[in-house]
Amino acid sequence: MTTVGIREAKINLSKYLKMVRQGHEVTLTDRGQPVGKIVPITAAELSLEERIRYLEERGVLAPALPGEKSVLSSPVPVLHDAAQRYLREDRDNA
Numbered sequence: 558m559t560t561v562g563i564r565e566a567k568i569n570l571s572k573y574l575k576m577v578r579q580g581h582e583v584t585l586t587d588r589g590q591p592v593g594k595i596v597p598i599t600a601a602e603l604s605l606e607e608r609i610r611y612l613e614e615r616g617v618l619a620p621a622l623p624g625e626k627s628v629l630s631s632p633v634p635v636l637h638d639a640a641q642r643y644l645r646e647d648r649d650n651a
Contacts, residue, residue, distance in 0.1 A: 558582045562587070562589075574595070
């Protein structure tokens with residue numbers, strides 16, 4: 558975690574936002590006293606497009622080539638609550 562004064566944060570905001578995008582937290586201080594934090598947004602708070610961009614930036618996903626159309630396979634059919642039961646069993650045995 559990085560701690561920075563408000564004046565320094567205003568001067569170098571882009572630098573600190575880049576750090577936050579990389580997953581770091583930045584604590585803001587006013588005259589040495591903590592007054593707030595800049596924290597990354599969790600994936601659950603991002604739209605699908607933002608989550609995809611986030612994963613591309615970290616190298617988890619490769620961006621589509623220009624003009625390339627993505628093809629998604631059909632979902633695997635699951636009977637009733639089979640997936641949830643499997644997950645529960647798996648978690649209970651962990």
